[in-house]
Amino acid sequence: MTDLLYAVEVMINGLMAGVLYALVALGFVLIFKASGIFNYAQGVLALFAALTLVGLQEGQVPFAHLINAALGTDLHHFGWQLPAVVAIVLTVGVMVLLAIAIERLILKHLVNQAPIILFMATIGLAYFLEGFGDIMWGADIKTLDVGLPQGGSAWLEQATAGWGSDEFYGFFIDRLDIVATLVAAVLVISLTLFSQFSKQGRALRAVADDHQAALSVGISLRFIWVLVWSIAGIVALVAGIMWGAKSGVQFSLSLIALKALPVLMLGGFTSIPGAIVGGLIIGVGEKLFEFTVGPMIGGATENWFAYVLALVFLVFRPQGLFGERIIERV
């Protein structure tokens, strides 16, 4: 009985972890849907967003090292602390500016190029942003605190303690994970509504389907690209906040993108619900696998389980669970 309850706890924690994977995968899906580009820079985008958020909140002087080196000054902080809400709003602004810059400097010049060319461009963008983030905000590890609750939910633990037998100490669930789940739910619902029912959402799907036709009904491709990259930047910010609050803002944050890959292969590159379901399956799968099979083979299965699962999917269902079926007419 107790074992079963532990398994349930593992599963719930898996679901919560899955939500965090899904948040990252969502950013990929948005850009892939609207432009067919696999955006290698999505992980770095999350890192950059989190760095910017911390920097603004702490009142760090951007490019302080550069300025100090050039002018011989000793700047580091403005000396204020911004409220979390203000800092988040400002960061959203920065992400929108970044989207505009990406469109102006990169995408605009690569119209009508093959997807592989655009993919290469996003690799370049990833490395650039990584360095740019470092120069702008410094390379040290930062703690991100926007007032999200942390630690296990004591209430839940006490309420469920003693279930089954006295040996069961109650469910341990991180409150941050609960918040992340709620945020992800709101994000997914609003993105789905936006893409199905708004003028811009419809335009976005139109651009994804056919550039020429989109132009002919009066859609500005450049505006849509800025819009998509802005939304992807905002999703990256949300992912950056959640992961940053969990494990600090540092370079390794950008590597969470790697965890999003198997999620995408499961859910399909073009489906928003797919990203969520894929994330949940990976989250639950790897936690349960570690819990059940892990002890038998020496543990540390979480490192590779997701990728093996993705491989299996690639063999049997390459379009993912929800992806558009690839139909070639001869």
Add this chain to the structure above:
Amino acid sequence: MNRMVPPPPTPSHVTEDGRAIGPVLMELRNITLRFGGVVAIKDISFDIREGEIRAIIGPNGAGKSSMLNVISGFYRPTEGEVWFEGARRPPMRPYKVARQGIARTFQNIALFSGMSTLDNIMTGRITRMRSSLLSQALWWGPAEREESAHREAVEKIIDFLEIQHIRKTPVGRLPYGLQKRVELGRALAAEPRLLLLDEPMAGMNVEEKEDMSRFILDVNDEFGTTIVLIEHDMGVVMDLSDRVVVMDYGRKIGDGPPEEVRASKDVIDAYLGVAHD
């Protein structure tokens, strides 16, 4: 400089079947289009009057589609001027041309194949939607009213084109003839001042052609929409159009009412390939 030279006073006249032909809506002046060394269009001028059906015909490779692309802004003419609604149009991107009220269809259907018929036609309304991103995000009063008004307009078009049965079908699955009809619906949804149809009947069987001809005539008749159309089928062109421009090798070799054009020696030669001696 850009002020209009008033067009010669041209009293509106009424066709035999009772449609009103108005003043000049668009004028193309000395249009030349070159791609590198290839001359696609060579010094062509003609006008399009309000309410008429203007056909552009010619053998393959005559430059008809290029001409349509110039009008819709997809190509920028190397030389020459485009005048629309009495003003010279500066070089303009296609989406801005669309926002001026010029809608078009494509020779090789360009639909949003993943979206339903309804959604495809709905995209045609984009230039007419006004409410802001924010109010739409909140699904707030005006945005909601606007959306239902647009839905109503789209439903009317769906009724008009007799495609109720495929409203929710993803257009990628539709047969060719129906796709062409959906594409026409999307162009109509913009309530255009000028409608450009690039071979609306290419690849259709006789019955489909008859349907499409009827729709084109009805659009022109009921909404008074000005239509420029490219078509290969001479019979169709003669039946539908008020005036015809004939192109061959990028040049204009004829311009006038169908019966006049049909009798022209140059046109007959171009179509039959007669060698001059």
